[in-house]
Amino acid sequence: MSTPTYSPGLEGVVAGETAICTVEGGLSYRGYGVGDLSEHCSFDEVAYLLLHGELPTAAQLQQFHTRVAAARRLPPPLKHLLGELPKWTTPLDALRTAVSTLGHFDQDAADNSHDANLRKAERLLAQIPVVIADHYRASKGLPEVPARQDLSHAANFLYMLRGTEATATEVKAMDVSLILYAEHEFNASTFAARVIVSTLSDLHSGITGAIGALKGPLHGGANEKVMDILFATGGPENAEAWTRAALARKERIMGFGHRVYKAGDVRAGILKTYARAAAPAAGAEKWEETADIMERVMAAEKNMYPNLDWPAGRLYHAMKLEIPLYTPIFAMSRITGWAAHVIEQLDNNRLIRPRALYKGPAARAVKAISDRG
């Protein structure tokens, strides 16, 4: 056997092939740059692109919308469960449980064919926003707001959450954030999903595991930490001193740095415009100013730049969305990328089973229990 190579955290390791997305030469989905997609497409078109491989025609988009909108409902036992979860259950934990539960009710659950996986993916795309909104409202003692079939993914989600229609500006900002969150090659949650289904498990199992991986603050959980950090600084007056002190304590500033992008994340620049535009109406200019100061300090001191979570946390705050919803919103978008990868993996499967570099004791013989110690 040849000497195994080892890279901690698999940094720089090419662990598979994909036709869905590349970070080379700027992030693109199936060949389209994310800037281009954010400017010219809705999230729903991008969801179709990721799942079906091409941007939809008007007719294909209409049919896709009809299928997804019709699936915006939950089985009654899941609705009951969401209402019965302990009150301290976070929205992301509730979503993880819900996706696992939805597997029990999906007629295609055990069918790993390409077409069945697409059907399941479209259903989960439809159901995830319903889960987030229903659980949120149940946790507040509010009655559920039934899904609307005439609204887009983003517009329907905001409507179900709040019970009122969002403005076109809000829907566009949410749409752009969802487009930018939709897919990112072999990130931790997507890779986790691929590992799970590479055993010939199923799509619901893969997505449940992906949500578990997304939760951590080094990955999707970072967007929920952004406002905590900005609040902790106290505002623009203290931002520089606070950031320098945090760095001196060797703390990580969530929303900065990236395993792949060392010179900046193109997505952060795109979404910053929307976070900035949303701030005045919410009286949040102070946090935009604070963010600017922190960006300058992080660049000067650590040569480190914001990732997508940095503007996303601020945008959602300016939209008056509660912080524990931020990572579930990420999942509501990334379901498209996860599902595309699950389908790609299962369409050309090989079990993902790497090796470990052994660092334990040398071979030895078992002693009788009386001779140990």
Ligand SMILES: CC(C)(COP(=O)(O)OP(=O)(O)OC[C@H]1O[C@@H](n2cnc3c(N)ncnc32)[C@H](O)[C@@H]1OP(=O)(O)O)[C@@H](O)C(=O)NCCC(=O)NCCS
């Ligand atoms: C994303 C992340 C995990 C990538 O990490 P990575 O490529 O493994 O980088 P490393 O953990 O090797 O970090 C390299 C150095 O930069 C520091 N660093 C990394 N991210 C940092 C951050 N956000 N704030 C402060 N310092 C940071 C590390 O402490 C380390 O310092 P050291 O060399 O003095 O020990 C990391 O940048 C991070 O934790 N960011 C904050 C969480 C976040 O925003 N996650 C969302 C990612 S999209």
